[in-house]
Amino acid sequence: MITTLDQLPNRLSVDRDGAFPDLVRTLQDGVYSGALQFTRNRQDAEDVTQETFVRVYRALDSYDEDRIRDLQLRSWVWTIALNVCRNRARTVNRHPETALVDDRVDRTADTAGEAAANIDLGTWRLRLASLTGPQRTAVVLHHVVGLPYGEIAESTGRSESTIRSDVRRGLARLRTLLEEEMR
Amino acid sequence: MTHTETITTQLAALRRSAPEGTLHAVMRQTDLADEYTLIEGPTGPAYIAWNGRGVTAFVPVKAVGSPSDFETRHPRDASLVEAPPDRLVNHLDHAIETGRLGRLPVDLSAIGEFQRRVLEKCVEIPPGEIRPYGWIAREIGNPGAVRAVGTALGRNPVPVLIPCHRVVRTDGRIGNYAYGSPMKRSLLEHEGLDTEAIETQARLGVRLVGSDTTGIYCYPTCRHAKRINDAHLIEFRSETAAVEEGYRACKVCRPAA
Numbered sequence: 001m002i003t004t005l006d007q008l009p010n011r012l013s014v015d016r017d018g019a020f021p022d023l024v025r026t027l028q029d030g031v032y033s034g035a036l037q038f039t040r041n042r043q044d045a046e047d048v049t050q051e052t053f054v055r056v057y058r059a060l061d062s063y064d065e066d067r068i069r070d071l072q073l074r075s076w077v078w079t080i081a082l083n084v085c086r087n088r089a090r091t092v093n094r095h096p097e098t099a100l101v102d103d104r105v106d107r108t109a110d111t112a113g114e115a116a117a118n119i120d121l122g123t124w125r126l127r128l129a130s131l132t133g134p135q136r137t138a139v140v141l142h143h144v145v146g147l148p149y150g151e152i153a154e155s156t157g158r159s160e161s162t163i164r165s166d167v168r169r170g171l172a173r174l175r176t177l178l179e180e181e182m183r
Numbered sequence: 184m185t186h187t188e189t190i191t192t193q194l195a196a197l198r199r200s201a202p203e204g205t206l207h208a209v210m211r212q213t214d215l216a217d218e219y220t221l222i223e224g225p226t227g228p229a230y231i232a233w234n235g236r237g238v239t240a241f242v243p244v245k246a247v248g249s250p251s252d253f254e255t256r257h258p259r260d261a262s263l264v265e266a267p268p269d270r271l272v273n274h275l276d277h278a279i280e281t282g283r284l285g286r287l288p289v290d291l292s293a294i295g296e297f298q299r300r301v302l303e304k305c306v307e308i309p310p311g312e313i314r315p316y317g318w319i320a321r322e323i324g325n326p327g328a329v330r331a332v333g334t335a336l337g338r339n340p341v342p343v344l345i346p347c348h349r350v351v352r353t354d355g356r357i358g359n360y361a362y363g364s365p366m367k368r369s370l371l372e373h374e375g376l377d378t379e380a381i382e383t384q385a386r387l388g389v390r391l392v393g394s395d396t397t398g399i400y401c402y403p404t405c406r407h408a409k410r411i412n413d414a415h416l417i418e419f420r421s422e423t424a425a426v427e428e429g430y431r432a433c434k435v436c437r438p439a440a
Contacts, residue, residue, distance in 0.1 A: 017215055017293055021260070024206050032201035046202055053209040124197055143194035174190050 005073060013068040016060055024053050027074060030145045031081050036121060037128055037140045038085040040092065048088055052081040078147065078155035082137065127177050135170035138163050143171075210260070211235075217261035218268075219253065224343055225279055226369050232261050233271060237288030241341040246362040258293075278344055282310030282374055289341055297328075301335040308349040311374040312404040312436070313381070315353045322437070329353065337361050343370065355385030355403075376404065391419040391438055393430045400425040405436035 005026055011019035031052055035045035056077055060068060128136050137156060141147045142163075149167070153160040210216035214235025222231050224243060230253045232240040240257055247253050250263055267275055274287035284306050291299050300323045308314050316336075320328045336347040342361060348370040352358035357378055360367035368378040384403060393400035394411040400419060401408035419425040422432075422439050432439040 015293070018258075020213070020215065021206060021210065024209055028201035028205050029198070032205070033198040036199060037197065046205070049201055049205055050208050050212065053205075054212045057209070057213040057215075120193075121197060121199075124193070139194070143191050144197045146195075146198070171187055171190055175187060178190065 008073055009069050009071045012060060012071075013065040016068070020057060020060070023056070023073070023077075027077055028053070030074075030147075031077065034078075034081065034140055034145045035085060037125055037136070037144060038082075039088055044088060048081065048084050051084050052077065055080050055084065072151070072154055074147065075151040075154035078141065078145075078151070079157075082155060127174060130177065131170050131173055132166075134158070134162075135166045135173065138166035139170035139174070142167050207260075207262075215259070217257065217259050218264045219250075219257070219261045220264050220266055221250075222267070222275070222279075225282070225373050226366065229343070231267065231275070232257060233267065234290055236290040236292060238271070238275075238341050238344060239290045241344050243343070243362055243366065245366065282346065284344055287344065289345065291340075294340070297325075297331065298335040298338065301332050302339060302345050302347075305336065305339075305345055305347055305350060308346055309406065310346070310349075311376060312402070312406065313349050313351045313371065313376070314402060314436070315355070316350055317353050318402075318437070319350060346370075351381075352385075355390055356382055388420045389418045390421060391425055393417045393419060393425055393428070398430050399433050400430040400438060401433040402436045402438050405433055405438075407433055407435055 008019060008023055008026065012023065028049060032045055032049045035048040035052075036042065039045050039048055059080070063071075128140065131139065134156075138152055141152045141155070142149065147155075149160050149163050152163045156163070207216060217232045217234050217239055219230055219232035219240070221228055221244070223229075224241070226243070228244040230240065230242045230244065230247065230250070231238060239259075240261075242253060242256075247256060254261055254263075266272065271287065274285060277283075277285050278287045291302065294302070301319055304319050304322050316332045317326070317329050319336075320326050320332045323332075325331070332350075336350055337359075339345050339347045339361070342348065348360060348367045357364060357367055357371070371378050371381075381403075389403065391400045392403050392408050392411065393416075395415045395417050399407070400417075400422075417428070417430075419428070419430075425432075426439075
């Protein structure tokens, strides 16, 4: 059965366990892609992705039908995902022996193409790390994950105009960085 | 000169697919992932499936066939494993050996309120005894819902373990079963019931039996009915007939409200 994001809250409200796998299938690539930028490496991104959906399930478990039906699903899932990423970053900072950007796992690639793509991933992660936190979040969610401004605003609890300006400033900063790299 | 467009294109190219095992890992951590294996049931091999909450399916191999057939008819993804987990294995052995669910957990979370009440009531019927559909309907407080009880039992996800084979037609005949009437009979015979005798009694119109020493009437398979000496056994065609003779209903099998 193909379920679109719009139909999911309704299905979840009547058959939470039955519809939950479709929720994961629909949103897992986005969450993982974002988590790859918000964490140190592939392993962390994988853990964050799993933990996010486990938390999503537990939350759904405690909500009543009406609340589930009214959910803005994707931005709600991202609120949880950003929280998980923040918690993970906090743990990492408590263990300073692990570097901020660590690509160990990413180097295990099967093909040359994949290896190049992974180097790309690491390079961009470093560039994005030099943005302010809110700018990085906004840029990644909008341009990597593909979330509209309104949903980013909802999941971060900030205004849409703030998000727009964070994205704009973030991109400007990245442009400066790239130009410096090329010099 | 770097254009914003180039940057956004490169950012979009950072999108990746989540690792293949993500869904399964999440399902396991939320107790939603089903596993299954083959065990020896009371009347032959059977597939049994479970998740973190309890047993989710029980299907005799005779009724379904190969593992892939089982997976196709199972409502969720299920992976084949060697054996049931430790937390279930003792309870499961005990349930199959005694014909009583006991402490074996069953996951009824995907089941509606009415069906759950029907199945929970059905669990109370002891091995070697049978009750009519109407008994369950009355016991759960919906005396008119006889047909709905039949439907609910027909959709029992864990037959045999939840003994819907012990529920029979109101006229006392064995009746239908999700896996066919012969399997229902062999399950009952395995529990020591003489299905031929039950059918004969039903054809003769005997619904209830009483003891003229106690003045109590029962369903014929009630453990108290089985103790009645032949010389003192009285047969009744209906509850009204028994009451007219001055008999009262057994408090164990509760043949009347």
